[in-house]
Amino acid sequence: MTTSTRGATSPAVLVLEDGRIFRGRAYGAVGETFGEAVFSTGMTGYQETLTDPSYHRQVVVMTAPHVGNTGMNEEDRESHKIWVSGYVVRDPARVPSNWRSTRTLDDELAEQGVVGISGIDTRALTRHLRERGAMRVGVFSGEAVASEEAMLARVRESAPMKGASLYEEVATTEAYVVRAQGDKKFTVAAIDLGIKGMTPYRMAERGIEVHVLPATATLDEIYAVNPDGVFFSNGPGDPETAEHPVELMRGVLERSTPLFGICFGNQILGRALGFGTYKLKYGHRGINQPVQDRTTGKVEVTAHNHGFAVDAPIDTISETAYGRVQVSHVCLNDDVVEGLQLLDRPAFSVQYHPEAAAGPHDAAYLFDRFTSLMNNVLMEGQRA
Template sequence: MTTSTRATAKVPAVLVLEDGRTFSGRAYGAVGETFGEAVFSTGMSGYQETLTDPSYHRQVVVMTSPHVGNTGVNDDDPESGRIWVSGYVVRDPARVSSNWRATRTLDEELERQGVVGISGIDTRALTRHLRERGAMRVGIFSGDAVADGATLLAKVQAQPQMKGANLAAEVATKEAYVVPAIGEKKFTVAAVDLGIKGMTPHRMAERGIEVHVLPATATAEDIYAVNPDGVFFSNGPGDPATADGPVAVMRAVLERGTPLFGICFGNQIL
C-alpha cells in the first residue's frame, strides 16, 4: 500500500521494538507495515549507498544524522539494483532535494520501491536504546496498519530472529560475471559474492585488477578455474554461523596458500 509523497507526511506511524518500547511519528516512503532487525547507521551522507547495500537485507536502518534526503536520489550511486533495507527510520526528512545529479526525492524512491519508513522520531534516543540493549526485532506501522499497541508488539515478537538466518544466497549474484581491469591488467581476483557492493569490484578494477565475481555457492573448483592471484570474500547479510559452504571454501583457499582478503561478512567467516 502506498500514498502520494505529500500526503504521506501527514499519515501517522509508529515504530515498535520487541522489548515493547515505541516511538510515534509520521509515515515516510511507502505506507503499510514492515519488520526486520533494528540497526543504526551513523553516516552523515551516503544514504543511497546504505539503502542499496545488500548487507542490510531484512534490517530496519535507523539514521542517526538528523537530516536525511538533502541530495535526493540519482541513478549513479546505488550499490546494487534495488533497495535492500526492509524499513527506514529518519528524524527530519529534507523538504526539498538540492543536487544537480538528483532525479527524484528520497521519499519518492522509497515509495516507488515499497519501502515502509517512519520520520519525526528521536533517532538518537532510539540509537542509544539499541546501543545499550543490542540489536532487536522491530516493526514499523503506518496508515491502516496502526492499531492496538499490544497487537503490534505481538506481530513484532512473532518475526524470525536474525540469529540462524542464512541470507547470502538471497542477495548474491546467480551467475558469475567479470569486471575488467581499467587500464593495464596487473592481477586477477576471484570475489565470492555474499552480498557484494557494486563499488567494491569497481575500485579493484581501478587498480588494475580483473575481478571475477562468483555466486555465494561457488566451490573451490569454481574459484581456481579463473586462476586467481587472490581470493576475496565480500560483505553480506545474515548470521555468519550459517555459512558452512563459504567456510569450507575459505579453508580450501587457505590450505592452498592463495592470498585471501575480505570485508565485513567475509572477515567474520575468516
C-alpha cells in the same frame, strides 16, 4: 507488506520488541515491515547505505537528524535495489538540492516498497538501542496500524537476526566480470556474499580483472578462472550459518592462494581458522569508526556495517591448522577484532569497508596490500 505507495500525512508507529513505542508520520511506502532495529552514525552517504546488501532485513535508524538533502541519483547505488527492511529518520528533506539528483529519497523509498517513519526522536531511539541492544522492530502505517498489543505481537513473531542465513538471498545468481582498467595485471575470483558495486571497481582501478561468482560457487569454479587471488565480500546475516563459504575458504587456504576478505568475509576467515563468532550488542554502523592497524600503528577512520564479530585473542599470536594468525586491526571504541592476518600463508581480512562508498578513504591502502600480496606470490613462483 506494502499497502500503498505514498502517505506523508499518514500516521506511523514504530514498535520495538521490548514494548517501547514511537509515533510519527509515514515516510516512503505505507504498510508494515519488520527487521532488526540498528542505528547508523553516518551524516552522509545514505544512498550507499540503503543499497548496501549487508543491510538486508535491517530497519536502519539514521542518527543524523536531517536526511534526504541530496535526493537520489544513478551514480551512488551500491547494488540494483534498496535492501533495508525499513527506514527511520527524524526530519526528512522537503526539497532535495544537488545537481545530480533525479528524484527524492521519499519517492525512491515509496517506489521500491520500503516502509519508513519520520518525525520521531531518533536520538532517544538510538540511546535506547545502545542501552538495550539491537532488537526486532516493526514499522506500521496506514491500515497496518492496530492496537499496541497486536503490533507488539507481530514484532515478536518476526524472525531474529541471530541464526539468520541471508547471504544467498542477496548474492548474484550468475557470474560476471568487471574488467581491469588499463593493463591487466591480475585476475581475482570474488565470492559474492552481498558485494557492494564499488568493491570490484576499486580492484579494477588497480589493474585487476574481477570475476564475481555466486555464493554457491564451488572450489573448481573458483580455480576455473585461474585466479591470482580470491576475495570474499561483505554480506548480511549470522556467520554461524555460513557453512559453505567457510569450507570454500578452507579450500583456498589449503592451496595458499592470496586471499582477502572484508566484513562478512572477515568473519568467514575467522570461522575457517577455528575461531568463533558472536553477536554484538548493537553493532558498528556508520562512516566514522576509529580502527587501529596494529601492523603499522596507524589509526584510520573507517566505514562499518556489522552486527557480528570474530572471537579471537587480541594480544597473542594464535596457532591454527593454517599456521600462525594475529589480530591485525582493532576498534578503538571497544577492542572488537577488526582484522586478521595469517603469518604463514598469504591471507588477511578486515571487518570494515575499505572501498569508501560511502565513507572515508583512510583504508583504501588495503586494496594495494592485496595487490602486493598477489605480486609477491607471483614473483616467488617465478623464482621457483
